[in-house]
Structures are given as C-alpha cells and as structure tokens.
Amino acid sequence: MAKPISIEVWNPSGKYRVVSTKSMPGTRWIRLLTDQDCRLEICTEKKTILSVEDILALIGNRCDGVIGQLTEDWGEVLFSALKRAGGSAFSNMAVGYNNVDVNAANKYGIAVGNTPGVLTETTAELAASLSLAAARRIVEADQFMRAGLYDGWLPHLFVGNLLKGQTVGVIGAGRIGSAYARMMIEGFKMNLIYYDLYQATRLEKFVTAYGQFLKENGEPPVTWKRAASMEDVLREADVISLHPVLDKTTYHLINKESLAIMKKEAILVNASRGPVIDEAALVEHLKANPMFRVGLDVFEDEPFMKPGLAEQKNAVVVPHIASASKWTREGMATLAALNVLGKIKGYPIWSDPNRVEPFLDENSPAPAACPSIVNAKQLGLPSSKL
Ligand SMILES: NC(=O)c1ccc[n+]([C@@H]2O[C@H](COP(=O)([O-])OP(=O)(O)OC[C@H]3O[C@@H](n4cnc5c(N)ncnc54)[C@H](O)[C@@H]3O)[C@@H](O)[C@H]2O)c1
Numbered sequence: 001m002a003k004p005i006s007i008e009v010w011n012p013s014g015k016y017r018v019v020s021t022k023s024m025p026g027t028r029w030i031r032l033l034t035d036q037d038c039r040l041e042i043c044t045e046k047k048t049i050l051s052v053e054d055i056l057a058l059i060g061n062r063c064d065g066v067i068g069q070l071t072e073d074w075g076e077v078l079f080s081a082l083k084r085a086g087g088s089a090f091s092n093m094a095v096g097y098n099n100v101d102v103n104a105a106n107k108y109g110i111a112v113g114n115t116p117g118v119l120t121e122t123t124a125e126l127a128a129s130l131s132l133a134a135a136r137r138i139v140e141a142d143q144f145m146r147a148g149l150y151d152g153w154l155p156h157l158f159v160g161n162l163l164k165g166q167t168v169g170v171i172g173a174g175r176i177g178s179a180y181a182r183m184m185i186e187g188f189k190m191n192l193i194y195y196d197l198y199q200a201t202r203l204e205k206f207v208t209a210y211g212q213f214l215k216e217n218g219e220p221p222v223t224w225k226r227a228a229s230m231e232d233v234l235r236e237a238d239v240i241s242l243h244p245v246l247d248k249t250t251y252h253l254i255n256k257e258s259l260a261i262m263k264k265e266a267i268l269v270n271a272s273r274g275p276v277i278d279e280a281a282l283v284e285h286l287k288a289n290p291m292f293r294v295g296l297d298v299f300e301d302e303p304f305m306k307p308g309l310a311e312q313k314n315a316v317v318v319p320h321i322a323s324a325s326k327w328t329r330e331g332m333a334t335l336a337a338l339n340v341l342g343k344i345k346g347y348p349i350w351s352d353p354n355r356v357e358p359f360l361d362e363n364s365p366a367p368a369a370c371p372s373i374v375n376a377k378q379l380g381l382p383s384s385k386l
C-alpha cells in the first residue's frame with residue numbers, strides 16, 4: 001500500500017479532484033480552479049523531487065487531473081494510474097517536457113499541457129546574464145572582493161571579453177534562442193550566426209532591419225548568417241548559447257569533439273537542458289582551457305554537478321532559475337492550471353500557444369480554452385475558434 005503523503009486542501013467539496021505535486025507561485029491559479037468547482041490538493045511534502053511512488057499516492061483512486069513538475073518522471077506507470085483514477089489531464093509547469101513520455105499519455109488518452117509564451121523573455125534574460133557574467137568574470141571578481149583581496153586598481157585585474165562587434169552563436173533559434181539573439185544583437189551590437197533545423201525568418205528580418213538602422217546612423221551594421229551545420233557556429237562564434245529542445249538529436253550535442261573546435265577564449269551558455277552537454281567532457285575542457293568560460297543554468301544529473309565542475313573558476317553556475325521571475329512563474333502556474341481545468345471541462349485547444357496574454361490578464365475572465373496541449377492532434381482534440 002502506498003504511504004500517506006501530506007497535502008493542503010482547497011475547496012474540499014469541489015466536484016473535480018485536481019492535484020498539484022508542488023505549491024506554485026501566486027494565488028490566481030488556485031482561484032481559477034476552485035471557482036470552477038475543483039477540489040484542489042497541493043502536495044506539501046518537504047522533499048524537492050517526488051518519486052513515482054509519491055505521485056501514485058497523490059493520484060489515489062480518483063483524480064481528474066494533475067499539475068506536475070519537470071523533475072518528475074511522467075511515463076507509463078503514472079499515466080496508467082491517472083487513467084484508472086478517471087483522469088484525463090496532466091500539465092507540466094514548464095515549456096520543456098522531456099520528462100514526459102507523450103506516447104504513454106496518448107495510449108491512455110491523457111492530454112499533456114505545457115507553458116510556452118510566458119517564459120521566453122525571462123529565460124533569454126538569464127542566458128544573457130550568464131553570457132555577461134562569464135564574459136566579464138563577475139562571479140570570480142565578486143568572490144575576490146568578498147574575500148578582502150582587493151588592494152587597488154591594476155591593469156590586469158579580471159580582464160575579460162568585450163562583446164561589442166563579436167559574434168554570437170545560437171543553437172536552437174526557436175522562441176527563447178531568438179529572444180536571446182535579439183538581446184545580444186540589440187544590446188551589444190553583436191553579429192549573429194545560428195543553427196536550427198528551421199529558418200528563423202523573423203529573427204533574420206530583425207537583424208537586417210537593425211543593421212540598416214545602424215548603417216543609416218553611421219555605425220557598422222550587424223549581420224546574420226544561418227549556418228549549414230552546428231560545427232560552423234562552434235568554429236565562428238565568440239559566445240554560443242544553447243536553446244534547443246532535449247531529444248535524441250540534441251543529447252550530448254556538445255561533447256569532447258565539438259568543444260575542441262570552439263575558440264579557446266569562447267563563452268558557452270546553457271539554459272536549455274543539462275544533457276545537451278556532455279558535462280564530464282566540459283569539465284576536462286575547462287581545466288585544459290582556462291580562458292574558455294561557461295555559464296550554466298542546467299546540469300546533466302540535476303541536482304548534482306559532475307565531479308570537478310564546482311572547482312572551475314571559469315564556470316558560472318546557477319540552479320535552474322532561468323524562468324524564475326515573479327511574473328513568469330505566476331504565469332506558468334496559471335497556464336498549467338488552465339490546461340488541466342480546460343481539459344476537464346471539455347474546452348477546445350487555444351489556436352496559438354504563444355499568444356498567452358488573454359489567459360494572464362487579471363482583469364478579465366480567462367478564455368474557455370486549454371492554453372497549450374502538446375498532444376492535441378494525436379488525441380483529436382478540437383481547436384478553439386477564439
Ligand atoms: N533553464 C530553464 O529554466 C528553461 C526555461 C525554459 C525553457 N527551457 C528549455 O529551452 C527549450 C527551448 O524552449 P523554446 O520555448 O525556445 O522552444 P522552441 O520549440 O521554440 O525552440 C526550440 C528550437 O530548437 C530547435 N531544434 C530542435 N532540434 C534541434 C537540433 N537537433 N539542432 C538545432 N536546433 C534544434 C527547434 O527547431 C526549435 O526552433 C525547452 O524545450 C526547455 O527544455 C529551459
């Protein structure tokens with residue numbers, strides 16, 4: 001028998017039972033569920049990562065839908081249990097859903113939601129912060145200062161890299177990769193080289209127009225190039241930021257061989273998923289190339305770092321906080337709750353998952369639609385006319 005698990009209950013007499021495996025920021029998501037006849041149970045267990053057994057206990061014998069987290073393993077066991085409990089909806093509170101076996105969800109007719117649109121700029125801003133922190137050695141310099149080692153200005157003290165006029169490389173120029181590219185181009189007048197399976201037409205148009213603007217104002221124009229291969233980006237760029245989805249094609253995309261073709265003084269940033277980089281190979285590369293610097297938000301074996309990484313001064317490391325702005329996290333909670341609620345209520349699927357403002361507007365009721373269901377087509381769910 002599953003062990004008991006601690007929960008907090010909202011609207012105990014609600015008709016639909018919805019479980020959230022974590023407390024989430026804000027209260028609007030709670031109101032949206034309880035106002036629409038949901039009994040909401042929020043797991044209050046102290047441990048950060050819940051096991052499959054913990055979540056089985058939360059699902060219990062009757063459950064209409066679950067809001068879950070990217071740290072959880074949503075596969076055959078959980079989707080079959082949710083189906084047996086009468087459920088039809090699951091939503092990750094995240095845009096990435098590499099922790100979800102969508103085929104298993106399809107098998108049991110469970111809708112899988114995610115939360116694009118609300119975290120694009122926030123995540124890109126953190127990638128830009130890591131780029132700057134690595135380029136200008138902010139963390140090393142901060143530690144030096146706090147250790148009381150500063151005894152006066154010196155010409156060689158913490159010399160780093162100038163970004164202006166250098167080349168920024170983006171691998172995976174989707175929503176976040178494109179937003180990051182724009183920040184680096186507009187903010188620091190960098191040239192762009194990118195690699196993606198698809199053409200980033202809007203990004204290309206933006207760089208062309210901005211380059212034209214600079215030229216008309218007597219400044220050197222910025223330029224863009226779509227690379228034929230990822231290797232071209234690695235060879236040419238001074239700062240490279242990784243923004244692809246994690247799947248079989250991107251696992252260990254950056255490995256010993258690809259690191260070896262990057263410039264010795266390049267900066268590598270990862271705010272996508274840890275396994276996109278072979279982290280053990282990266283540690284060796286950082287040791288051998290002290291001028292090569294990285295900014296990492298994600299790690300191969302989260303919450304752990306590979307041995308040796310923490311000791312490298314040329315690495316800036318933060319704990320998977322790229323989407324952690326108040327507005328974004330509250331928005332993610334709202335979108336995840338509305339995905340589950342919408343499916344339970346039989347609402348259609350919002351036609352453009354990137355147009356999320358109508359769901360986030362506090363002053364008007366949320367549209368009667370599921371904001372983003374990744375397997376809508378496979379389940380034959382209808383599209384909203386709104
Ligand atoms: N660190 C964080 O907190 C955080 C926050 C948000 C998103 N993410 C991660 O970022 C990822 C990207 O999010 P997004 O909203 O920009 O998604 P997106 O789907 O808009 O963009 C992903 C891009 O990767 C490209 N791609 C896929 N396979 C590729 C390959 N083999 N080589 C090159 N490009 C490839 C796609 O064509 C697409 O353009 C998410 O899947 C998630 O894993 C992390």
Ligand SMILES: O=C(O)[C@H](O)CO
Pocket residue numbers: 070093094095096097119322323
């Ligand atoms: O995929 C995501 O959304 C992130 O990793 C958390 O914001």
